[in-house]
Amino acid sequence: xxxxxxxxxxxxxxxxxxxxxxxxxxxxxxxxxxxxxxxxxxxxxxxxxxxxxxxxxxxxxxxxxxxxxxxxxxxxxxxxxxxxxxxxxxxxxxxxxxxxxxxxxxxxxxxxxxxxxxxxxxxxxxxxxxxxxxxxxxxxxxxxxxxxxxxxxxxxxxxxxxxxxxxxxxxxxxxxxxxxxxxxxxxxxxxxxxxxxxxxxxxxxxxxxxxxxxxxxxxxxxxxxxxxxxxxxxxxxxxxxxxxxxxxxxxxxxxxxxxxxxx
Amino acid sequence: xxxxxxxxxxxxxxxxxxxxxxxxxxxxxxxxxxxxxxxxxxxxxxxxxxxxxxxxxxxxxxxxxxxxxxxxxxxxxxxxxxxxxxxxxxxxxxxxxxxxxxxxxxxxxxxxxxxxxxxxxxxxxxxxxxxxxxxxxxxxxxxxxxxxxxxxxxxxxxxxxxxxxxxxxxxxxxxxxxxxxxxxxxxxxxxxxxxxxxxxxxxxxxxxxxxxxxxxxxxxxxxxxxxxxxxxxxxxxxxxxxxxxxxxxxxxxxxxxxxxxxxxxxxxxxxxxxxxxxxxxxxxxxxxx
Numbered sequence: 275x276x277x278x279x280x281x282x283x284x285x286x287x288x289x290x291x292x293x294x295x296x297x298x299x300x301x302x303x304x305x306x307x308x309x310x311x312x313x314x315x316x317x318x319x320x321x322x323x324x325x326x327x328x329x330x331x332x333x334x335x336x337x338x339x340x341x342x343x344x345x346x347x348x349x350x351x352x353x354x355x356x357x358x359x360x361x362x363x364x365x366x367x368x369x370x371x372x373x374x375x376x377x378x379x380x381x382x383x384x385x386x387x388x389x390x391x392x393x394x395x396x397x398x399x400x401x402x403x404x405x406x407x408x409x410x411x412x413x414x415x416x417x418x419x420x421x422x423x424x425x426x427x428x429x430x431x432x433x434x435x436x437x438x439x440x441x442x443x444x445x446x447x448x449x450x451x452x453x454x455x456x457x458x459x460x461x462x463x464x465x466x467x468x469x470x471x472x473x474x475x476x477x478x479x480x481x482x483x484x485x486x487x488x489x490x491x492x493x494x495x496x497x498x499x500x501x502x503x504x505x506x507x508x509x510x511x512x513x514x515x516x517x518x519x520x521x522x523x524x525x526x527x528x529x530x531x532x533x534x535x536x537x
Numbered sequence: 538x539x540x541x542x543x544x545x546x547x548x549x550x551x552x553x554x555x556x557x558x559x560x561x562x563x564x565x566x567x568x569x570x571x572x573x574x575x576x577x578x579x580x581x582x583x584x585x586x587x588x589x590x591x592x593x594x595x596x597x598x599x600x601x602x603x604x605x606x607x608x609x610x611x612x613x614x615x616x617x618x619x620x621x622x623x624x625x626x627x628x629x630x631x632x633x634x635x636x637x638x639x640x641x642x643x644x645x646x647x648x649x650x651x652x653x654x655x656x657x658x659x660x661x662x663x664x665x666x667x668x669x670x671x672x673x674x675x676x677x678x679x680x681x682x683x684x685x686x687x688x689x690x691x692x693x694x695x696x697x698x699x700x701x702x703x704x705x706x707x708x709x710x711x712x713x714x715x716x717x718x719x720x721x722x723x724x725x726x727x728x729x730x731x732x733x734x735x736x737x738x739x740x741x742x743x744x745x746x747x748x749x750x751x752x753x754x755x756x757x758x759x760x761x762x763x764x765x766x767x768x769x770x771x772x773x774x775x776x777x778x779x780x781x782x783x784x785x786x787x788x789x790x791x792x793x794x795x796x797x798x799x800x801x802x803x804x805x806x807x808x809x810x811x812x813x814x815x816x817x818x819x820x821x822x823x824x825x826x
Contacts, residue, residue, distance in 0.1 A: 355713065357714060360712070360713075363708070368704060368706060371706040374724075374727075379710075386715060434709065435713070
């Protein structure tokens with residue numbers, strides 16, 4: 275179960291926004307993709323899932339367990355999405371459909387990939403809600419997204435991404451839009467789930483302080499190119515490139531506590 | 538248990554009024570297929586110009602036809618035309634909106650321009666032109682209003698569909714494994730429903746007006762078909778002598794159009810996610826925020 279990206283190029287209207295990115299996430303890896311906004315890290319994640327926006331074209335190679343994903347028909351890719359590879363996005367306010375209950379959204383990928391009935395899907399949704407430590411899972415699955423807090427919504431988004439036990443979780447700045455105290459809880463949850471399931475994690479952020487907590491290895495991007503690739507400890511103590519040095523200066527001074535308590 | 542949207546529609550007095558009136562009109566039309574108090578086309582010269590009384594509850598016209606029976610039979614035509622136009626407008630509107638929002642860019646932009654051009658055509662004038670060349674019929678009304686307002690629906694629904702399609706939750710649903718088609722049915726269409734419903738109810742109300750208007754002018758229903766517009770044209774010649782009788786078809790048209798609009802507004806409010814907040818919070822105490 276490994277992801278191998280080689281010489282990935284993404285063009286939007288002829289402009290190269292990702293230019294020859296290569297990296298590898300073997301089974302159980304905890305890889306961080308870090309860079310300023312506009313460095314191409316989110317597009318790289320979307321390219322892995324084959325969900326690039328209109329007008330964007332990917333070339334190069336993205337292999338999942340040796341199978342080439344670039345050029346794969348959408349119907350085939352849809353079978354991998356959610357089932358093999360899950361993703362959590364940055365903004366929990368907009369990542370949930372406002373007119374569907376939380377439970378139905380958590381169960382959506384289960385119903386798609388495993389073809390279970392409505393009743394069983396609801397039971398599974400409750401179990402998934404409990405797994406991401408949402409309060410009162412039996413009640414919360416019948417709520418609508420606007421009735422939840424930002425942190426709770428992000429937990430729902432994580433439950434959606436993990437409902438079918440994917441082997442790789444892509445987390446695209448999952449804590450950026452949240453309060454600092456809530457961030458810590460979400461990070462703890464993500465790490466626990468990744469550890470429990472033995473999943474690989476690809477964590478995207480612009481914050482070295484956050485990256486230091488979740489990833490073992492970091493790939494630093496600038497203007498769509500890889501500028502540095504090193505263990506996170508090295509990035510923090512001996513950053514080689516000016517980009518990494520800049521990111522280190524900007525890193526949040528927030529102390530992050532593994533137990534999720536307030537700093 | 539009744540579904541939430543129906544309870545919420547019922548909770549608003551205008552929505553309730555719209556629903557009841559539309560249901561009554563539909564019921565009258567249905568009943569008229571099997572039974573009317575009198576044969577709507579049978580004239581009885583001895584009974585001409587009866588005031589509202591038993592057994593002619595709304596009176597009779599210049600040839601002694603029972604006005605209530607004519608209104609009931611006319612409701613049939615009204616329902617037929619407005620439902621027909623509604624179906625055509627829905628198909629045209631959704632198809633154009635989907636083509637204009639969800640396809641490759643060149644096709645999207647072509648459709649957008651096409652819709653902008655089509656929207657400039659005066660629907661009723663074209664219906665009258667077609668009628669005067671090939672003869673009037675209810676089908677001309679249905680097709681012209683249906684296509685004309687389908688374009689209107691597409692014009693309003695297209696940007697809404699595009700906005701929802703680019704939203705994060707559609708991306709998240711696709712990332713969970715839904716195909717493009719599944720996300721259209723489960724996420725896109727339900728989210729544009731409020732906008733669409735208002736347009737549709739407005740199209741159906743205009744179809745009622747258009748049928749009555751075109752029939753009044755002699756471009757719609759043929760003389761043997763029962764129609765509120767025809768009845769209005771018949772009775773209006775005697776407005777100086779028997780002003781009461783002309784009120785009934787006029788009232789039927791006005792109330793139906795009003796009810797369709799109120800029903801559409803009520804349905805929008807009952808299905809709109811942003812308006813759902815308030816009601817949902819009333820019904821679920823102890824929400825953890």
